[in-house]
Amino acid sequence: MLVFAVVFIAPIVYSLYISLFRAQLVGDTQFVGFDNYVQAFTDAQFWSGVGRVSLFLVIxxxxxxxxxxxxxxxxDSARLYGKDFLRIAVFMPYAVPAVVAALMWGFMYGPRFGLVGYVNDFFGWSLPxxxxxxWILLAIGNIVTWSFVGYNMLIFYSSLRTIPTSLYEAAELDGASQSHIIRHIKLPAIRGSIAVATIFSVIGSFQLFNEPSILQSIAPNAISTYFTPNLYAYNLSFSGQQYNYAAAVAIIMGVITMVVAYVVQLRGIRKDES
Structure with a gap:
């Protein structure tokens, strides 16, 4: 509990505290109450970032x-050859650090120096x-999907392995096809794992930072300083020296993330009850 309070509760309390102040051009930092929050709610750059990560999440x-x-x-099926190798191969990208993955894919995307450029030159194509x-949001989505498919696959596969095989045998005796077994046995049985993976993915989408931050150095014209809310808060704090306003932006994003994650969880609970 002490470690939890130091590394989790204390930073949140401190962020709430500094978000109520503002550094003035003349004079010391002054208490401004909720002015930073009011400014954030009318900040077009902040909400454009929120809309961008929301679109990213939905797709x-x-x-x-x-x-x-x-x-x-x-x-999970008994009909796949080399499933052990496939499981490891799909999971391996998750072991690649996000910074390395973004750099690797960023150079592969390059139309002059990367794989896209080589393919265009070799085949005479004109890939975008x-x-x-x-296209940058699609490029980031590809990196995130490549990195986290294996992680979510492992969650689903682990849940599938807990389903008693007797259910499959009984369904096959009743003449159920594989598609019926998937729809009526496997998917309902792992609904809780699907909800957990969805919540984690929602949180990860709203926290999108590493990929656009790394790609910004490769494609500065495609990614602005307010591309995502986290990137916006980072630049406000470390480039603009607006620590108080950055704290307010971060807290608002935390609340939005918690609300959306709670709604997803609530929908999952209602489906389980039904």
Whole structure:
């Protein structure tokens, strides 16, 4: 409890405290109450970042979890050859640090020096430049999906292994096909794991920072300082020296993340009860 209070509770309390102050151009830091929060709620750059990560969440999370579910179901079936190798191969990208993954993919995206450029030159194609404002969110989504499919696959696969095989045998005796077994036995049985993976993915989407931060050095014209709320708060704090306002932005994002995660959890509980 002491460690929890020091590393978790104390930073939150301190962030709440400094968010109520503002450094003045003339004079010392002054208490301003909730003025920083009012400013954040009217900050177009902040809300553009919120909208960007929300769009990222709506598109990327279902794709990532869908791929992870298909892989987990394939590995769980007794009809897949080399499933042990596939399980390790799919999980391995999760072991790659996010910074390394972003750098690796960033150079692969390069139209002049990367894999995209080599493919265009070799085949005479004109693949789109993913390091542009129009495509950069898709490029980041690909990196995150590549990194975390294995993590979510392992969650789903572990839950699938807890289902008694007697249920499958009984269903097959009743003439159920594999698709019926998946829909009526496997997916309902791991609904809790799906909810957990979804909550983790929602939190990760709102915390998006490493990938855009690294790609910003490779494609500065595609990623602005307010590309995501976390990147915006980071630049406010360390580049703009606006620690108080950055704390307010971070707290608002924390509340938004908790609310969305709670709604997802609540929907999962209601489905379980039904």
């Amino acid at each position: 990327q999370v279902p794709i990532m979890l869908g791929i992870a579910m298909v892989v987990a179901l394939a590995i 430049n993913l390091l542009t404002p129009e």
